[in-house]
Amino acid sequence: MKKIHFIISFFALTILLGCANDNSDIDLDGIALPENISALTTVTQDNSGKVTFLPKGEGVTQYKINYGDGSAESDYFSPGGTVSHIYKEGVYNAKIIAMGLNGESTETDQQVVVSFKAPQNLQVVITNDLSVSKKITVKATADFALFYEVYFGETGKPDPISANNGESISYTYKEAGVYTIRVVSKSAAVKTTEYTAQVTATLVLNPTTSAPTPPNRQAADVISIYGSKYTNVAGTNYFPDWGQAGQGSSWTEFDLNGDKMLNYIKLSYQGIALADGTSIDVSGMEFLHMDVWTADLQKIETSLINVGPSEKPVTKDLTANQWTSIDIPISAFTSQGLSVDKIFQLKLVGTPWAGGTVFVDNIYFYKTAAQSVQLPLDFESSAITYAWGGFGDAGFGPIPVAVVANPSKTGTNLSDKVVKIEKPSGAQVWAGASLNLENTIDFTKGTTVKINVWSPKAGADILYKMEVSTSPKDGNGNPTVFFEAHATTTTANAWQVLTFDLTTAPGFNTANKYDRVILFPDFGQMGTGSTYYFDDIKQSN
Incomplete structure (x- = not known):
């Protein structure tokens, strides 16, 4: 150690x-x-x-x-x-x-x-990586050995790769095929100990891009089984092994540049056990969604399994070498006589049987929202959760933000609910709050945004920003597709409507699918312990 x-x-x-x-x-x-x-x-x-x-x-x-x-x-x-x-x-x-x-x-x-004794009891383990194409890993251990060398046998690569005794060496071949590996274990003695074996570097194709990002949804409108967008059902086992391992099937969690997805190898049938073996009620949902990538499967059969057990399948075609987004109506299961109030397992079956590999992401049930978080925003609905998130406190943590009762029903704003954003003393000049929209903004309804603002002072710069949350990230993890528009308050301790002409904002493009609203109160100034209120974010021509 x-x-x-x-x-x-x-x-x-x-x-x-x-x-x-x-x-x-x-x-x-x-x-x-x-x-x-x-x-x-x-x-x-x-x-x-x-x-x-x-x-x-x-x-x-x-x-x-x-x-x-x-x-x-x-x-x-x-x-x-x-x-x-x-x-x-x-x-x-x-x-x-x-x-x-x-x-x-x-x-x-x-x-x-x-040791001046030649290595003894040489043990060599050679592993063909099931997730990375043409990758072989060698681990050699011998008594009295200090290190070993591996000749991987690829044409044009005559030099060996060395590792300490007991450590692993991985090598990725340029081409798939059969190669002769020679392992030479060495101590301080003149004599060495060798091991030779033939290995097959297999071609494992995998996605090079992530699955489509799911839309923003209310927590009540989605039950997530696997994925990074929503909160997943706790205690889910993605490989309970119902005997698949005996057929050569296996699984791993494939990591594509930080984006993880399920990877089922030589898929025969694969079970997913939900909620620590208990069950979930999906009778209130309308669809089962999943994104599937494969190079060699023609179809995938998905079954919901209800407590009993009772199960019914739905089969979908797959398109090779690209993501296939699948949305199965829950009615496709219930029309076969399946009750979906106590679903405790899902099953995936590949065609051909045990003959291909799949990558699966974004497994979730969902329903169409009765109301959505979208422009215009007036914060009056009790059926919607307005999940604002504050940022930029003195320690770079969140600043307080919440939907509250209107503290000043006067002038231009007589509504009941508003957004309250506090900018504590010492808060960053860029402190603010963001809200994910469930529907992207439709610019046929106007390229001007008006916001009712209550400011404790005149002359405060109010920055209105929108982002495409799924766009590539910069070095700080922020989306790179966005625009920013400014307006300045002219009154203190009173409501006033500020107008933001988006067409004057650098980077603004009506073709972009903006899905995040960000408000910066008193932008450019350190926090002084002041409170700002916002309401009625809407478009106009």
Whole structure:
């Protein structure tokens, strides 16, 4: 087991501070410690006991080695460099010391085995990755061994890849096919121990884009089984294994650049057990939705299983190498005599049987909303949850925001409910609140937005922003498709209607599907503990 320790190099810290001029602003505390420290440790096969260390890690400016045999530590050397040391036969606990930019170091223990016996009891495990195309992983372990080399047998790649004894090496071939792998296990002895095997690098196709993002919905209008958009039913088991493993079927959670999805491999039939084996009532829902990607399945059969058990299937065609969005009416199950008030399992069956792989995302039941969060917004409906989210407090946390009773039924606003946004003392200049719309804005109804605003002061800049929440994110995680429009309050402690001409906003485009409203009270100014109210967000011509 590797143990991590932390030390501070005052020498490196002094040099760093000494190099800073008067105009520099160095945040030493903000610099991350070196991490993921390890070292490839190899030994010369000549009975000399010469061991070479090749350290690697992240955020490292230099390394040194404590050899663990009582001798002096090495000098510091740069990343990518190596250092060698002569050991007597034995087992040693060396330390890899990695220094970061701010002078702080991370230490990692590294066991060094120096034996003049050839490796014995060589065990090699070769795994063909079921999710990543043409990827093979090798793990070799032997008594008396320090490291091993793997020749993967691909044309034009004659050099081996090395790893410490007991660690894994992964390799992705350029082409699918059959290859001869040779594993050479080495100790300090002249003699080595080898293992040879043929492996098949298989072609596993997978999606390169995410499934379509589901629309914003009220919590009461959706029951989610799997996906990142909505809150999923707790306790769901996505691979209860009803015997599929015996047919060669398996599953994993495929990660596409941070977007996770279910991956069922050699799909015969696959069960999904809901809510810790209890049941859910979907009789109030209208559709079952899922997004499916496959390279080799022709159809997928979906069954709902009610307590009893009783089940009924619905089969849908799939289009190869692209996402197929499936919406099955609940009536397609109930018309077959299935009761859907106690659904405790779902079942997926592939055609051909156990002959293909599927990626599945966004499994949920839903119904059409009687009322939706969309423009115009007046906040009067008791059937809708207006899920505003505040942001930009002094600690970058949320600021208070809520739908409340109108505190001042006067002038231009006699309605009952309004949105209250507090901007606490010290809140960020960009503090505000956002609301996801369930229906995107229709600009045939106008490209001007009017908002009733109650401000505690005149001259407050009110920023109105809209985003396409599904657009690519910037470095801060914010959508890159948006527009911003400004208006300024002219009265204090009273309601007034502000007008935002969207056509003057940089980046505005009526073709964009804007689905998020964001309000910034007193934009550009730090919070002073003031409260702002907003109401009647609507379009006009």
